[in-house]
Amino acid sequence: MGLSGLKYLVVGSGFFGSVMAERIATQLKEKVLVIEKRNHIGGNCYSLDDAETGIHYHLYGTHIFHTPNPRVWEYINRFTEFNGYFHQVLTTHKGRVFQxxxxxxxxxxxxxxxxxxxxxxxxxxxxxxxxxxxxxxxxxxxxxxxxxxxxxxxxxxxxxxxxxxxxxxxxxxxxxxxLPFRSNYNESYYFSRWQGIPLHGYGKIFEKMLDYDEIEVKLNLDFFKIRDIIPKETKIIYSGPIDQYFDYKYGKLEYRTLRFEREVQPYEDYQGTSVMNYADVEVPFTRIHEPRHLHPERTDYPTDKTLIIKEFSLLDDGSNPYYPINDERNQNLILKYREEARNLKNIVISGRLGEYKYYDMHDTINHALEMFDNLQK
Ligand SMILES: Cc1cc2nc3c(=O)[nH]c(=O)nc-3n(C[C@H](O)[C@H](O)[C@H](O)COP(=O)(O)OP(=O)(O)OC[C@H]3O[C@@H](n4cnc5c(N)ncnc54)[C@H](O)[C@@H]3O)c2cc1C
CATH class of the missing domain: 1.10.3110 (protoporphyrinogen ix oxidase, domain 3)
Structure with a gap:
């Protein structure tokens, strides 16, 4: 698929871009080109098998799917089954574990x-x-x-x-x-009606969502490398950072990011749960993830080793924007960028980076489904 005569271009293959591409292909029966600057599809939800242990893990931090929204639940179930995983978080304080x-x-x-x-x-x-x-x-x-x-x-x-x-x-x-605070014994992290982990991981969901003749995916391709040669009539669905789209003309939006340190431990089970927070300031990391617990149904995981991932929180240097910083400076900037975006024709700027908002996966999917409905009006 070349750029000439291209009707739809989707920038970014996270949930926002992938849902939009899937809808355009299956509902409008139109061809769509998805470009992704990383070397894999799926955005921050991407998951894969760890080469050393075979344990399935989430490359950008543990992602638990949960939703109270029947439309989103019905939609996502077209691409995967879920296991019965139920999310609970524990925290270690002065060597003792609490809920x-x-x-x-x-x-x-x-x-x-x-x-x-x-x-x-x-x-x-x-x-x-x-x-x-x-x-x-x-x-x-x-x-x-x-x-x-x-x-x-x-x-x-x-x-x-x-x-x-x-x-x-x-x-x-x-x-x-x-800040959630409960005076009962409810230990469920989420109150959503539906939750779980995709049986075969998130990576497979994206493969299935984008597996249509109408969709072509190009990895390792940055929108800004081809921006000048995109035909005027092409409708662009852009899920990259909004400030970058406008060449940072009002300044850079700030994010916090995470750094992950992977370790293999010589035990079948290191911490007995998927996410353990560390509350004390003397411990440099915020959490330890142990992804084997996300898949209690898997019987093929090794019994002599386990994968753990330590998470450190830091200010983003532009390479991996994760959490928007909602202070006054950034709020003022985003309002200016949104105002600019309103004046554009033939382009939708959205997703978590396009809106500069923290969205859970189900919010992102719902938002994309609604945007697609509006696209047709
Ligand atoms: C650490 C962390 C943990 C999370 N945990 C959960 C959880 O447990 N449950 C939950 O529901 N949600 C969770 N989320 C939220 C979830 O990750 C988001 O809802 C989801 O990723 C949003 O999808 P998106 O498509 O908007 O953005 P992204 O997934 O970020 O996708 C955007 C894509 O666009 C690409 N891109 C950007 N610029 C360009 C460009 N110029 N050219 C080409 N491609 C480009 C990026 O490479 C990326 O692949 C978590 C988020 C983080 C950061």
Missing amino acids: MPVNLETINTFYNVSLKPFEVEAFLKKEIEKENIKEPRNFEEKAISMMGRPLYEAFIRGYTLKQWQKDPKDMPESVLKR
């Missing part, structure tokens, strides 16, 4: 008590009142006003410092809006 997010089990173990759910509020109130915070002015004060200082110091402070490399005292209290 996360903070729940009744965490509180009872931490304080060595056996509170009932209806006793939690009064119990924590005593701790909270010691601090006498009337109007929380920052992240730290907000957290303390929700759970008291001891729980905050144990489970939130160190982890947040490592994750953002900022003292929670210098972070806005608004960041904490979403």
Whole structure:
């Protein structure tokens, strides 16, 4: 497929680009070229088998599929079956393991008590009142006003410092809006009706989504290398960074990124769970992933070794933008870029990099399905 006469060009083969390409091919029966600057499809959701252990893992960090949305669930099930994996997170603090997010089990173990759910509020109130915070002015004060200082110091402070490399005292209290805190024993990380891990991994989903005669995929091809020779009439669906599309004319949007360190350990099971957080600031990494636990149904994994991946959080240098930084500077920039994007013809700029928003996979898929509906109107 050449560029001449090309009707649809999709930039990026993550969930946003792949859903759009699949819809164009199957619903509009039109040809579509997908270009991807990496050497694989699937964007940040890509997964593959580890060469040394055979254990399937997610190249850009553990990805748990979950959704409350029946349309998304029906759609994704066309490309894969899911195992019954149910996500739970644990955290290590001073050598002891607790449940996360903070729940009744965490509180009872931490304080060595056996509170009932209806006793939690009064119990924590005593701790909270010691601090006498009337109007929380920052992240730290907000957290303390929700759970008291001891729980905050144990489970939130160190982890947040490592994750953002900022003292929670210098972070806005608004960041904490979403901190989940439970006064029952619910240990499920997500409340979504459906969740699981694709039986054969995410990589296979993308192979299937893009496997139509109408779709051609070109890897290792950067949009900016061919931008000048794309015909004017080609409709572009762009899921790369929005600031790059406009040559950073207002400045660069900032992201946090992650660095992963892979290790093989000589045990069948290293930590007994897929994700273990490390709450203490003395431990340099934020989490350890052990991907074998994402596939409890697999009976062919080795019994003499296991793969673990340590995760470190840092500021992105432009190579792997992960988490948008929602501070005032970046919010001002993104508004300017969005305004520019509104004036463009024949191009849709979206996906997590195009919108500069953190989207879960199901949000990304839903967004792409809705965008496709609008494309037809
Ligand atoms: C560490 C981490 C963990 C996550 N965990 C979960 C989870 O557990 N559950 C969940 O639901 N969601 C999770 N997510 C979110 C999930 O990764 C996103 O929802 C999803 O990747 C968004 O898809 P996308 O297509 O918008 O972006 P991406 O997956 O980033 O795809 C964009 C693609 O565009 C390509 N591209 C960019 N610029 C160009 C260019 N100039 N030319 C050609 N190609 C280009 C990129 O290489 C990339 O492949 C996680 C995200 C991160 C960062």
